[in-house]
Amino acid sequence: MKNYNYTTYAILGILTTDCRTGYAIKQMIDRSLNHFWKISYGQIYPTLKLIVEEGLATISVSPDETKPGKNEYYLTLKGKEVLKNWLEEPIEQIPVERNELLLKLFFGRHQSNEKTVHQLGEYKRKLETRYATYTGIEQAITNDLGKEADASYWLFTLDYGKRVTKAAIEWCTFTLEEISKEE
Amino acid sequence: MKNYNYTTYAILGILTTDCRTGYAIKQMIDRSLNHFWKISYGQIYPTLKLIVEEGLATISVSPDETKPGKNEYYLTLKGKEVLKNWLEEPIEQIPVERNELLLKLFFGRHQSNEKTVHQLGEYKRKLETRYATYTGIEQAITNDLGKEADASYWLFTLDYGKRVTKAAIEWCTFTLEEISKEE
DNA sequence: GCCCTCATGTAATATGTTACATGATTTG
DNA sequence: CAAATCATGTAACATATTACATGAGGGC
Numbered sequence: 001m002k003n004y005n006y007t008t009y010a011i012l013g014i015l016t017t018d019c020r021t022g023y024a025i026k027q028m029i030d031r032s033l034n035h036f037w038k039i040s041y042g043q044i045y046p047t048l049k050l051i052v053e054e055g056l057a058t059i060s061v062s063p064d065e066t067k068p069g070k071n072e073y074y075l076t077l078k079g080k081e082v083l084k085n086w087l088e089e090p091i092e093q094i095p096v097e098r099n100e101l102l103l104k105l106f107f108g109r110h111q112s113n114e115k116t117v118h119q120l121g122e123y124k125r126k127l128e129t130r131y132a133t134y135t136g137i138e139q140a141i142t143n144d145l146g147k148e149a150d151a152s153y154w155l156f157t158l159d160y161g162k163r164v165t166k167a168a169i170e171w172c173t174f175t176l177e178e179i180s181k182e183e
Numbered sequence: 184m185k186n187y188n189y190t191t192y193a194i195l196g197i198l199t200t201d202c203r204t205g206y207a208i209k210q211m212i213d214r215s216l217n218h219f220w221k222i223s224y225g226q227i228y229p230t231l232k233l234i235v236e237e238g239l240a241t242i243s244v245s246p247d248e249t250k251p252g253k254n255e256y257y258l259t260l261k262g263k264e265v266l267k268n269w270l271e272e273p274i275e276q277i278p279v280e281r282n283e284l285l286l287k288l289f290f291g292r293h294q295s296n297e298k299t300v301h302q303l304g305e306y307k308r309k310l311e312t313r314y315a316t317y318t319g320i321e322q323a324i325t326n327d328l329g330k331e332a333d334a335s336y337w338l339f340t341l342d343y344g345k346r347v348t349k350a351a352i353e354w355c356t357f358t359l360e361e362i363s364k365e366e
Numbered sequence: 367g368c369c370c371t372c373a374t375g376t377a378a379t380a381t382g383t384t385a386c387a388t389g390a391t392t393t394g
Numbered sequence: 395c396a397a398a399t400c401a402t403g404t405a406a407c408a409t410a411t412t413a414c415a416t417g418a419g420g421g422c
Binding site for chain 1: 189192196199217219220221263266267269271273278279280282283284285286287288290293298302305306313332333336342343347351353354357358361362365
């Protein structure tokens with residue numbers, strides 16, 4: 001079976017939910033997958049085009065004749081198969097996040113402790129905001145649990161985000177103490 | 184001051200250590216920064232060229248006339264300034280890792296629990312290997328602590344890797360239990 | 367002699383971001 | 395009626411990966 005890139009699989013996956021337009025796909029990823037995936041319109045629209053060309057989805061312009069065409073995408077059988085097939089494939093490798101803060105800290109010897117502390121503090125603050133966002137999303141999903149068949153899986157990925165973020169926050173706290181101590 | 188991309192700053196940073204050739208830079212990143220950064224030769228050599236063109240480093244072909252030119256790069260004053268300047272700049276944003284496993288898990292409803300469990304198990308195994316690698320590197324750095332001026336900063340970044348990886352492993356354990364329970 | 371590591375580099379390709387253009391519909 | 399949101403799309407650019415080519419030197 002032909003291979004596609006992650007962007008394509010991500011979009012195929014989203015199309016199993018109720019998101020059917022390019023715009024809605026962007027919303028979904030920004031709101032619910034934002035802790036492990038992101039995407040831009042510059043990827044979405046060309047990829048949707050490709051998906052249709054490949055026969056993985058069909059486009060159905062909204063039937064309401066008065067409205068300007070809102071392109072709604074529906075997975076074909078082939079599309080569903082391609083998605084299932086990819087889901088089963090083993091994970092190639094665990095991701096390497098490119099972390100700007102760690103890169104700077106790695107060369108921290110060339111900077112004053114004061115500035116390093118400031119950056120760590122800022123980073124910690126951002127992580128805390130992120131953590132709060134996750135908790136919020138968790139609440140939202142839990143509240144209408146029955147409605148959404150995917151809910152339990154979404155909560156698993158959120159739990160990942162929360163745990164890892166919490167560990168990172170604790171690291172910040174510890175490292176801030178250590179660096180402050182040094183001088 | 185002119186802006187460069189992360190790849191450029193990463194290489195400028197590495198050049199403050201004893202890595203002076205393109206090959207050595209690749210080694211260094213693969214071995215010591217691999218938990219938060221990666222790079223390919225296709226980036227290194229063109230970037231080194233740019234760095235010299237911009238006057239951020241000078242190239243000094245190894246003096247030994249018998250050997251074939253081994254290009255050694257040395258930061259110029261301007262190079263050091265550009266690096267320092269970047270180190271002080273605030274972090275733009277906390278990274279969004281693109282996590283293939285979480286993407287698949289998000290759509291886990293469309294797969295059998297058995298297969299999901301298998302993938303989670305594999306992922307956990309890889310994380311454990313990674314954790315062991317970090318511990319190994321930590322030992323190596325700690326052992327010749329006095330020698331390397333950067334050691335304490337390197338240990339901080341390693342600690343980050345260990346903490347976050349540990350949290351991810353614990354999440355795997357928990358999630359594996361939950362999913363196994365479901366059926 | 368063969369394989370491995372050291373060492374440099376490029377070209378083709380793949381992927382992703384940013385900025386822009388356009389216009390409808392909804393909400394206050 | 396203004397502003398925000400919904401909605402689609404592209405072009406230029408930036409970035410990164412992969413595969414390949416080349417060759418020296420050292421160890422077995």
